[in-house]
Amino acid sequence: MIGVSQFRGLMANRQVVRTLVERDLRVRYAGSVLGWVWTVLDPLLMALIYLVVFTVIFQARRGGHQPYFLHLVTGLFLWQWFAQNMTETSRALLSEARLVRSANLPRELWVVRVVLAKGVEFVLTLPVIAAFTIFYMITGQTKLHWTIVLLPVSLVLTFLLSVGIGMILAPVTVLVNDMARVVRIVLRLGFYATPVLYSADMAPPVLQKLLLFNPMSGILELFRSGFFKGEMNILSVSSAVVLTVVLLFVGAFVFKRLEPAVLKEI
Amino acid sequence: MAKPVIEVRNLGIEFYRSRRRRMSLREMVLKRQNSAPSETFWALRNISFDVARGEAVGLVGGNGSGKSTLLRMIAGVMLPDEGHATVRGRVAPLIELTGGFLGELTARENVYLAAGLHGLTKEQIDARFDEIVDFAGPQVQAGMDMPFRHFSSGMQVRIAFALITTLDQPVVLVDEVLAVGDRAFREKCYERMENMLSGGKTLFLVSHSEHDLRRFAERGLYLASGQLKSDGPIDEVIAQYNADADADAAS
Numbered sequence: 001m002i003g004v005s006q007f008r009g010l011m012a013n014r015q016v017v018r019t020l021v022e023r024d025l026r027v028r029y030a031g032s033v034l035g036w037v038w039t040v041l042d043p044l045l046m047a048l049i050y051l052v053v054f055t056v057i058f059q060a061r062r063g064g065h066q067p068y069f070l071h072l073v074t075g076l077f078l079w080q081w082f083a084q085n086m087t088e089t090s091r092a093l094l095s096e097a098r099l100v101r102s103a104n105l106p107r108e109l110w111v112v113r114v115v116l117a118k119g120v121e122f123v124l125t126l127p128v129i130a131a132f133t134i135f136y137m138i139t140g141q142t143k144l145h146w147t148i149v150l151l152p153v154s155l156v157l158t159f160l161l162s163v164g165i166g167m168i169l170a171p172v173t174v175l176v177n178d179m180a181r182v183v184r185i186v187l188r189l190g191f192y193a194t195p196v197l198y199s200a201d202m203a204p205p206v207l208q209k210l211l212l213f214n215p216m217s218g219i220l221e222l223f224r225s226g227f228f229k230g231e232m233n234i235l236s237v238s239s240a241v242v243l244t245v246v247l248l249f250v251g252a253f254v255f256k257r258l259e260p261a262v263l264k265e266i
Numbered sequence: 267m268a269k270p271v272i273e274v275r276n277l278g279i280e281f282y283r284s285r286r287r288r289m290s291l292r293e294m295v296l297k298r299q300n301s302a303p304s305e306t307f308w309a310l311r312n313i314s315f316d317v318a319r320g321e322a323v324g325l326v327g328g329n330g331s332g333k334s335t336l337l338r339m340i341a342g343v344m345l346p347d348e349g350h351a352t353v354r355g356r357v358a359p360l361i362e363l364t365g366g367f368l369g370e371l372t373a374r375e376n377v378y379l380a381a382g383l384h385g386l387t388k389e390q391i392d393a394r395f396d397e398i399v400d401f402a403g404p405q406v407q408a409g410m411d412m413p414f415r416h417f418s419s420g421m422q423v424r425i426a427f428a429l430i431t432t433l434d435q436p437v438v439l440v441d442e443v444l445a446v447g448d449r450a451f452r453e454k455c456y457e458r459m460e461n462m463l464s465g466g467k468t469l470f471l472v473s474h475s476e477h478d479l480r481r482f483a484e485r486g487l488y489l490a491s492g493q494l495k496s497d498g499p500i501d502e503v504i505a506q507y508n509a510d511a512d513a514d515a516a517s
Contacts, residue, residue, distance in 0.1 A: 013385075015382065015385075015387060016382055016383055016385070019378075019379060019382035019383070020379075023371070023375075023379060027370070027371075098362075098365045098366070099365065099366055099383065100343075101343055101362060101365055102343065102359065102361065102362050102365025102366050103343070103365075103366055103383045103384065104341055104342035104343055104357065104359070105383065259345060260344075260345040260346075260347060263343065263344045263345055264279075264281060264344065
């Protein structure tokens with residue numbers, strides 16, 4: 001069955017995945033903590049900018065969940081992980097062409113490895129979110145909701161979704177020249193088509209229905225739900241789960257189909 | 267009878283004749299077609315043979331006859347369009363030797379990374395590390411913590427050869443790598459290959475050097491324009507290849 005044998009192959013080579021992920025992290029954090037600072041600084045600065053634009057300049061009464069800054073930070077951090085997964089997985093096979101050509105490993109591994117390495121980087125930024133949450137809890141502006149225990153689920157979903165889409169992007173980018181550009185544009189659109197800056201319940205009903213087709217919308221909802229009071233949209237979360245599973249299988253199928261052509265080309 | 271170590275059945279692989287097989291989205295959208303010619307050819311077709319444990323096979327053929335492609339498919343880094351190539355046991359590929367090495371990492375990190383990619387655990391590498399470095403020679407030993415790209419290309423190949431041959435895997439694939447390295451190192455490589463052979467390893471060798479082929483291989487496979495032309499004792503196969511080459515030159 002499609003997917004199962006690929007999963008087995010990956011598990012049999014988890015030692016190799018670990019080696020590669022460790023290498024990625026070593027290259028990134030070589031000798032300093034500056035690597036970490038960069039991963040944190042970018043979404044934090046963006047959050048600050050959006051805060052100023054929406055609350056000071058536009059003077060929006062309600063930008064999203066309150067406190068709005070926490071809403072932005074949670075959204076931007078998770079979105080950054082997802083967006084990096086997309087750009088990096090699309091280059092996963094090309095950038096490691098020499099390794100792909102010389103080692104007989106399940107080729108899906110090159111996609112999984114990128115998402116995992118970026119995932120570790122993301123998890124390392126969670127303390128920043130925790131610090132802001134604690135600050136807002138002390139000042140009484142928010143309190144934790146029991147759904148915070150579902151936070152790991154949202155991370156697993158992001159991981160699986162990224163692997164699924166990555167398995168489509170990686171081989172297609174090898175075969176189609178300008179795919180990388182398309183990915184960049186779609187990501188920029190996707191940022192606004194995902195409730196990062198706003199919250200889904202603020203959108204008009206028609207758009208809310210459209211958001212159901214964006215798996216990141218439901219995943220972000222799940223990720224955020226523990227930090228704010230208010231109901232979690234079950235429909236949107238279940239839609240995200242279904243889409244993630246579907247994309248994972250589609251990705252596994254596409255990858256298997258394109259693999260022989262990719263290996264000839266690389 | 268024991269099952270063959272390498273089993274190749276009806277193997278075929280098809281390539282595009284044009285170098286431009288990669289498509290451009292812009293072109294697909296604007297012209298509604300891919301301007302690259304879609305003509306294809308079979309680089310290899312209907313190839314079937316078995317290699318038993320401990321056998322040493324030499325692959326003979328002119329440029330572009332599909333030797334390297336066949337080796338790649340046995341190594342599992344290229345997938346056939348028809349048939350299959352099954353290998354029982356892991357493969358030590360001496361193909362594109364420095365492929366698994368990265369210029370920005372040190373030689374030491376590279377050894378661990380590349381050996382890890384070939385399935386060795388950290389403990390196994392620790393145990394063999396000294397052996398690898400010893401084999402690569404004293405100049406290499408002094409620079410193990412230097413970035414890999416600062417090594418000369420000959421030194422890079424030395425480390426890679428030392429590493430792959432230390433993996434101790436049952437099947438060894440060799441693609442023209444014996445030509446590299448200086449004379450002293452080449453002798454060392456020959457010696458090591460002979461040790462591997464007498465140690466019961468299965469060897470699959472691609473070479474244009476009759477001397478190397480005769481020295482290592484007992485059996486020969488002769489590929490010509492994607493077909494397996496003959497399969498027999500190495501001396502006969504080489505003789506046939508030479509006869510064909512002479513006939514081509516005469517005509």
